[in-house]
Amino acid sequence: MQKEVKLIRGLRQPSYFFYQLKETEVLRGYKQKVILVFLLSALVFGLVSSFGIGMDPLSKELNTLSPLSFEMEKFLFLLGRILSGIVYAAVILFVPALIFWTISDEGEYRKLVIIQSLVLLILLIERLTYVPLSLFLSLDWFSSPLSLGVIAQYITGKPWVIYFLGCFSLFKIWVFYIQYKGIKRLTEQKNWLIWLVILLTNLLFWSVTAFLAYLDFSTLI
Template sequence: MHKEVKLIRGLRQPSYFFYQLKIMEVLRGYIQKILLVFLLSALVFGLISSFGIGMDPLSKELTKLSPFTFEMEKFLFLLGRIISGILYAAVILFVPALIFWTISDEGEYRKLVITQSLVLIILLIERLTFIPLSIFLSLDWFSSPLSLGVIAQYITAKPWVIYFLGCFSLFKIWAFYIQYKGVKKLTQQKNWLIWLVILLTNLLFWAATASLAFLNLSTLL
């Protein structure tokens, strides 16, 4: 079966999308779609930085820098964020897909990467919500009302725990659902094993995100 991969359909009709993906003999447009989500990730990260989100350390140096130096620092910050977006996409696409592939009896790695491309799109949509939250409400990403970060701040003062729980949001539930539908259809493994691997994989990523934030490396997030 030779059909082109349509990522938007995967978000709207995941069951039908993964059924088609499973029976596809040739993935038409695979490289183009992967490059597209890489570009999308870079653009989203760049857009967020263009609003000055994450530039607090640089803003504190405003009075100490010449106008030229400050503009150069802003450009380097933007460039760094774009590179971060590319690296972020690579990690989200290929690392979980590799983990899911290890439990697969018949799943093709590239098809699992396609599954993760849908997850990446969801995560990028979530990042876009950080823009109005930051601009209009002055909220950090871990204080999003769509996450457990808000509740965490009422029950603990430990930053790492707040960052960790702030990673869990309604968008992550959507991503879980997409991952489950894709991995189930493509690997034909037992439900308990699929959920266990998905949960542990995401907990690992949340722990890494919380650790980066705790170490004040938020520009990498």
């Protein structure tokens, strides 16, 4: 059976979407959808940076740079963010899918990538919420009221812990749900194994994000 991949339906009706994905033998439009989410990731990263979010290190050099040099630095920053969006998409799409594939007896790798395409869309939506939080409330991403970062700042002063807990948000619960529904349908593994792999995979990514933030790689997160 052939079926066109419709990612929006996957977000709206995940149970039905993954049922169809399980039964589909030929994925129509697979490559196009993967390219599309890559472009969306680059667009969102570029859009967020166009509001000046993450440009604090560059702003500190405002008084030491000529207007032309500053504009060039801004352009390079924007270009770097767009490239970061592409790299980010590749990591989110292919690395977790590979990990999930290791516990799959019959799950096709491309279908697991489709699961992560939905996850990427959710993460990009979350990233867009950083814009109003930064512009109107002057909040960093780890201080989002939708995450545990706010609570972490009241109980500890350790930056890594704050960044790590800031990674866990309401959007990540949505991610867990999508990953569980998809992996359960496609791999038919035991619930405890699925949840263990999902949890460990996400904890790994949060740890890396917190580590990069701790080292002040502001252009990479």
